[in-house]
Amino acid sequence: MLLILLGVLILHLVILVLLLISTSVNAWTVSSSITTDLWYNCLTSGGGYHCKVASNEDWIQAVQALMVLSVLFCLLSLVFFLCQLFTLVKGGRFFFTAIFQILASLFVMCGAIIYTVMSPDRAVGVEFGYAYILAWVAFPLCLVSGLIYIILRKRE
Structure with a gap:
């Protein structure tokens, strides 16, 4: 049982790191001279690196909000898992943790779908x-x- 809990905890930490990197790194769209992310559009020209704030369009703000919410819900899910690990009765399931983790996954999915559909037309040489x-x-x-947390029961 200890190995299962350790495996779930490591999986949760890996997911949290993936979400943090994908939310903060400047590499959602890349080409030879332009990189964009949720926050900045950067251009490399003449040996310099010039960044400007991402557009104020509603769709990019929705993606920003959804990705930040996914990180927060994943972090809260980790906190709830650790709290439930010590306070949950024997045989109980980690439903509260599972709900927050599944919500985090839905936020990531919605944010990525909105970015895919609404991002400007990709020219030749520009890719995700x-x-x-x-x-x-x-x-x-x-x-x-999240599904593992639903199935997982606390044992002695």
Whole structure:
């Protein structure tokens, strides 16, 4: 049982790191001279690196909010898991933790879908970056983690 709890905890920490990286790193869309993320659009020209704030359009603000909410809900889920680990009665399930983890996965999915649909048309040589891919990797891992919390029972 200790190994299962340790495995779930490590999975949860990996998901949290993936979400933090995908939310903060400047690599949602990349090309040879332009990188964009949820917060900044950066251009490399003449040996310099010039960044300006991302557009004020509603869709990018929705993606920003959803990704920040996913990080917060994943963090809260981790806190609730640790609290329930010590206070939950024997045989109880981690439902509260599971709900927060599944909500975090839904926020990531919605944010990535909105970014995919609403991002400006990609020109030749412009493609999605690794932060975008990490968000999509974090989604199923977060969902599976939430389902594991539903199935998991506390034992002595």
